[in-house]
Amino acid sequence: MSDLGRTIEALLFLSAQPVSAADLAEATEATAGQVAEAIELLREDLGEGRRGVVLREVAGGFSLASDPASEEAARRLLAKPRTPPLTQAQAETLAIVAYLQPVSRPEVARIRGVSSESAVQTLAERGLIEESGRSRFGAAIFKTTELFERLFGLAGLDQLPDPSRFDPTPEDERELRERLLKAGEQRAEP
């Protein structure tokens, strides 16, 4: 392992936050190219299933994390409760904030069709979203946090899957339209 690789591993070990390639280059006084090369080797060394620690690219930087295989033992040792799963309401709210950010709470409610107060509050408490200001009408507007990217294993927001992937198929759409029209007609001609 090269000196630069060792130093980078040490820096990632020490830092509680993901470290960007630029910050690594500055701290190690190496060029961007050298850092990229060292990272590449480190990525192999610390690939899934190789050691107890893996290299992750999250939230705009690099970070070390324990391998999921050791999760159970880690919970026994550290007596840490598992992060609670997301409820459906939280997941929908988070998806809307992630794709449309910055977005206001009324906008979230408009799309979901339900008041989303408690989901927004819980997500903010869990540190997954945060207020990023106020809209013209005084409503709080929200964006996702760095912790969100870390917990979802995203190197950046551009890694979210293309939302058009989730659009209903034209057949679904046609069927739904026909059903709605039919209901309207029945009503209009009693």
Place this chain on the structure above:
Amino acid sequence: MSDLGRTIEALLFLSAQPVSAADLAEATEATAGQVAEAIELLREDLGEGRRGVVLREVAGGFSLASDPASEEAARRLLAKPRTPPLTQAQAETLAIVAYLQPVSRPEVARIRGVSSESAVQTLAERGLIEESGRSRFGAAIFKTTELFERLFGLAGLDQLPDPSRFDPTPEDERELRERLLKAGEQRAEP
């Protein structure tokens, strides 16, 4: 690297404190002999000069540490404290710790009326607060750090703004802690 070796590496990576061989055996559900053997191999893998992280045997057990060779680079990287603007949740949590320290996490939650785990964690990661022990009931208790005083330009904690300036009921003579808790309770039961 064996599965046991990988798990032990992961456990030492995650734990802030040294871990004893007995605790490792319990967490990994392995025998003392298996753990000793795995540690031996790990010691070779993570010997001085091999990687960025070294295995240390200290009083009380084993721990991972960054290689001393990387200290200068670590200074350059970590000498820049991260100081993004505080969110409202972080500001409230920090204010409670600053004025009431030492204060336990459950107490913070009671005063704010919401679980404040992610705010506490972020503040700790940024070095503004730190654990200063455990309460009688095992809850972590927190105080502010020297870095906190530097970042707020305070020569000492007695330089915090006088709370009575922000106090809505200055004629009330009760203790700050008691009044914060009371207001928190009132918020919690609308």
Place this chain on the structure above:
Amino acid sequence: MTVAELDLDLDVFAGPFDLLMAVVLREEVSLLEVELGEVVVAYVEHLEREGELELEVATEFLVLIAALLELKSRLMLPGAEEDAEELGPEEAVEELLARMLEYRRYREASGALVERFEAARGYLYRSASLPTELRRVAVEAATAVYDPERLGAALGDLLAAPPEVDTSHIRVTVSLERRLRALRDALARRPSFDFDEQFGGEDRLTQAVTLFALLELYRKGEVTWKQSKPFGPIEIRKAVASNS
């Protein structure tokens, strides 16, 4: 209480308001079957019981119920008398459809996010504090960037007990029942009248509820009305009983 928890007991639906909105968007209940007037009545009754009005919650309710009312009224009203710029039932279908499709997209996206979350949940990060010698460095390099006043202000916010809610201004006196009666009384006196002339002197809330009541009477076939241009006068006319 939040809008979401408003408890409803309607013909086609019993449960919290939140769920009603959700089942409409999820196409489990037809909007045409839902008596929205009852929803409003339930909310007003709730306000009456609680005796307090949380502005943000009330606003959210109005936004949601207004959207539902608009969609439903377009679905219900015959298209012939619509103004050109108004949406007819077909456009209303398109709009409801667009909203359902938009909602579906994010519901699907949320599923993908949950999968990602589950996959990433096993990776644990280290959160140990820095070794002492390095912590020293960070402290030495630190300069004042935060204002202590921010902490004082946050503490002040926390010290403030929630204000007693002043309910004097929201004596809820507008009931849908009573507005129905007012409309019927007016119709009993004369077969047609102008809305503004009759109710223009009432406060805005009363006028709004009267409009809801009017929709209800229209649905029951008791009245018809005419408005020749947007924001123009509304002429209300007793319906001619054709078969009774």
